[in-house]
Amino acid sequence: MSNTQKNRISVDIFGTQYVILGTEGKDHIRHVASLVDNNMREISSKNPGLDVNKLAVLTAINAVNDYLKMKEELERLQTELQKEKEL
Amino acid sequence: MSNTQKNRISVDIFGTQYVILGTEGKDHIRHVASLVDNNMREISSKNPGLDVNKLAVLTAINAVNDYLKMKEELERLQTELQKEKEL
16 A cells, blocks of 8 residues: 555646546646646637547647657757766 | 648547648657557546546646656756756
């Protein structure tokens, strides 16, 4: 059994309430939810005909894409840092 | 007018076809789509009662959360790299 405290927080994303359970702080969870909400509203404003389901999937695609780009940048920096340390 | 070539690619995510338009390479888009698909299937297997819409939103939340953690790590590394260069 883990003693890690789980936070239970209710957030509103694109008009629907979600209960998020996580070990992250409540402010962090709220921040993540607001980013998802903003991204869905942005995609929706550009594609008014999209249903919520597709909107959410496209938001997930954007987020994963951003994540992968960030990961590549991180790996590049790690290599650069390693080289600096060897100098 | 931009001359950047846009790739148009059809992907299957959780049983639905999506046409993705983007300047990224086709393999990259397929990779992103497969990660979103896997994440949705993983969340669905743990929460069989969830509808597709909530599933997609939770997938987006996970992806944004991973993105933010990666960003913090990147910022930490950038600071570390700056210090190494100043030595």
